[in-house]
Amino acid sequence: MGNKEKWLLWEDIDRSPFLNMAIDELLLEKSSPDEMPILRIYGWDRPSISIGYVQDFAAAEAPGYTVVRRPTGGGVVYHDKDLTYTVIIPAGHTINKLGRLDSYHVLHHAVLNALENLGHKEAGLSPDEMPPVDRATMQCFTTPTRYDVISMGRKFAGSAQRRTKKGILHQGSISLDASDGNKNLLIKTIISGFIKILALDFISYMPDDALLTEASDLAEKKYKTTEWNMGESEKRWRQT
Numbered sequence: 001m002g003n004k005e006k007w008l009l010w011e012d013i014d015r016s017p018f019l020n021m022a023i024d025e026l027l028l029e030k031s032s033p034d035e036m037p038i039l040r041i042y043g044w045d046r047p048s049i050s051i052g053y054v055q056d057f058a059a060a061e062a063p064g065y066t067v068v069r070r071p072t073g074g075g076v077v078y079h080d081k082d083l084t085y086t087v088i089i090p091a092g093h094t095i096n097k098l099g100r101l102d103s104y105h106v107l108h109h110a111v112l113n114a115l116e117n118l119g120h121k122e123a124g125l126s127p128d129e130m131p132p133v134d135r136a137t138m139q140c141f142t143t144p145t146r147y148d149v150i151s152m153g154r155k156f157a158g159s160a161q162r163r164t165k166k167g168i169l170h171q172g173s174i175s176l177d178a179s180d181g182n183k184n185l186l187i188k189t190i191i192s193g194f195i196k197i198l199a200l201d202f203i204s205y206m207p208d209d210a211l212l213t214e215a216s217d218l219a220e221k222k223y224k225t226t227e228w229n230m231g232e233s234e235k236r237w238r239q240t
Helices: 017-029 100-117 183-197 209-223
Strands: 005-015 038-044 048-051 066-069 077-079 082-090 149-151 154-164 167-175 200-204
Touching: 005 017, 005 183, 017 038, 017 048, 017 066, 017 082, 017 154, 017 167, 017 209, 038 183, 077 082, 082 183, 100 149, 100 154, 100 167, 100 183, 183 200
Parallel strands: 005 038, 005 200, 048 066
Antiparallel strands: 038 082, 048 077, 082 167, 149 154, 154 167
């Protein structure tokens, strides 16, 4: 028990789509190579849609939903019947030294373990070779890609990443159908999946007020803007 790796666990509250993206960006931006990875589990304060970094905004417009562009890739994700999580992997961590697909494989095995423990014994990861898709318009949960978590031909979980000199920002979404709509059960099982598969212990974490204040400012100046969300700016990633 004493030699298990330590990660930080932030069981966050429901927040606006713009603030959620800003928080994730800052968590990576402020990480140091020798710091512990972070698992952040969070929700959305309204029906929302997030789109990948290079996607067409028009592919996601829907009445009653607020749309935000993620700093990561991937497809269109509806955030009204899902559980979302973020993993921050600092630059000095072994997972950051893996190739992109290998890192997906490692992290998705934790999610796969959770689904198996929820009774999806036939669940698995989608195969290495998948047909090409139009990433500008693809819908996340109807378009499995390599190493997504699937069960009986249906996609239950997917994710997207952005890598910088600071490390990896890994943003994931899991359908609440995996736990028959029981969000608290899904949270508990996902945490257990990370503990088992990655052989780690979690330390409860909450950032200081300064980070949340900075995130609120970033949400207003970047993630809430038409320039960012419509793709009218260069959408450059903040570098430090």
